[in-house]
Amino acid sequence: MNIARNLLAGTALALMASVQAYATEYRVAVGDGAGGTQEAFGKAFVEALEQETGGEMTAKLFLNGQLGDEQDTVTAAATGTLDFSILAINNITPFSPSVGTLTLPYVILSQDDAEQVTQGDVGQQMIEKTVEDAGVRIIGWGYSGFRVLTNSKKPVSSVADLQGLVVRVPKNEIMIETYKSWGINPTPMAWGETFAALQQKVVDGQDNPYMTVYAMKFDEVQKHITELRYIFSIEPLIVSEALFESLSDEQQAQVLAAGEAATQASSVFLREQESRIKEELVARGMEITAPADDEQEFIDLATAAVWPKFYDQIGGVEVLNEVLTSLGRPAAE
Numbered sequence: 001m002n003i004a005r006n007l008l009a010g011t012a013l014a015l016m017a018s019v020q021a022y023a024t025e026y027r028v029a030v031g032d033g034a035g036g037t038q039e040a041f042g043k044a045f046v047e048a049l050e051q052e053t054g055g056e057m058t059a060k061l062f063l064n065g066q067l068g069d070e071q072d073t074v075t076a077a078a079t080g081t082l083d084f085s086i087l088a089i090n091n092i093t094p095f096s097p098s099v100g101t102l103t104l105p106y107v108i109l110s111q112d113d114a115e116q117v118t119q120g121d122v123g124q125q126m127i128e129k130t131v132e133d134a135g136v137r138i139i140g141w142g143y144s145g146f147r148v149l150t151n152s153k154k155p156v157s158s159v160a161d162l163q164g165l166v167v168r169v170p171k172n173e174i175m176i177e178t179y180k181s182w183g184i185n186p187t188p189m190a191w192g193e194t195f196a197a198l199q200q201k202v203v204d205g206q207d208n209p210y211m212t213v214y215a216m217k218f219d220e221v222q223k224h225i226t227e228l229r230y231i232f233s234i235e236p237l238i239v240s241e242a243l244f245e246s247l248s249d250e251q252q253a254q255v256l257a258a259g260e261a262a263t264q265a266s267s268v269f270l271r272e273q274e275s276r277i278k279e280e281l282v283a284r285g286m287e288i289t290a291p292a293d294d295e296q297e298f299i300d301l302a303t304a305a306v307w308p309k310f311y312d313q314i315g316g317v318e319v320l321n322e323v324l325t326s327l328g329r330p331a332a333e
């Protein structure tokens with residue numbers, strides 16, 4: 001009896017080992033450090049991918065930009081030298097301008113808005129455009145929350161307070177123009193250089209969601225937070241289109257299902273974790289300032305100056321209006 005059981009167990013182990021030996025392991029670039037949205041989203045994807053494929057496909061996360069800066073990972077995936085990447089949508093915009101609609105200031109006003117737009121028809125159109133423009137396919141949407149402004153110098157509650165601060169922004173035209181509309185010339189800089197630049201005081205501040213500020217340990221080099229809500233950070237998971245096309249129909253469906261499962265997990269993660277992370281940052285000594293007048297001054301300046309500048313780039317005012325009307329908001333002129 002024991003011999004039979006041992007034989008069976010031995011066969012099961014041998015089978016598992018052979019499945020593992022045949023498992024294809026993909027590489028997933030992750031821009032941020034541990035503990036934030038990107039890592040949680042990536043882990044959910046890997047788990048779902050293994051489940052969907054019965055262990056035939058798996059993936060390994062490389063955190064903290066180990067596989068290259070976020071914008072560089074788009075090029076790497078497009079040329080087939082990288083499999084997957086999780087990055088902020090603003091770092092895809094330079095390669096596929098229509099996704100810039102989601103980076104325009106004050107378009108996405110809540111997590112519900114972000115989910116509705118990305119998981120509906122508009123999101124589907126953006127997926128198709130990104131394949132066409134950038135050679136990468138968005139297969140899942142991570143949600144990180146509103147980008148808040150942090151700085152090492154002083155509390156900021158108004159546009160006047162912002163004057164004189166040196167603020168790092170991603171190399172993203174829309175974000176650069178947004179700060180210009182508020183009267184300052186921001187410093188465009190790659191994500192991977194940002195911590196060192198804040199630490200060495202090359203720049204005074206930057207903006208990113210609470211989850212990212214925490215994952216990047218910015219509390220060690222930044223004191224003040226202003227709760228700006230100008231961009232809700234969406235963090236897509238992209239796959240190299242060349243890799244995707246090389247998969248069978250069944251495998252493509254499995255990869256898409258894993259991306260969908262990760263999207264849902266990311267939504268839950270943000271809702272459950274954001275306030276805890278915010279409290280943790282305060283406990284570590286960061287101070288939060290609310291923008292004066294419900295942010296109206298920031299909103300008026302940015303929407304008036306920035307939206308019209310980018311209509312051509314995003315594919316026309318109609319593209320923005322499709323998003324706005326799908327959210328039950330008035331169309332832009």
Ligand code: MLT
Pocket residue numbers: 031032070087088090091169170190191207208212233
């Ligand atoms: C950026 O500021 O470049 C990005 O938002 C970084 C990120 O992906 O978290």
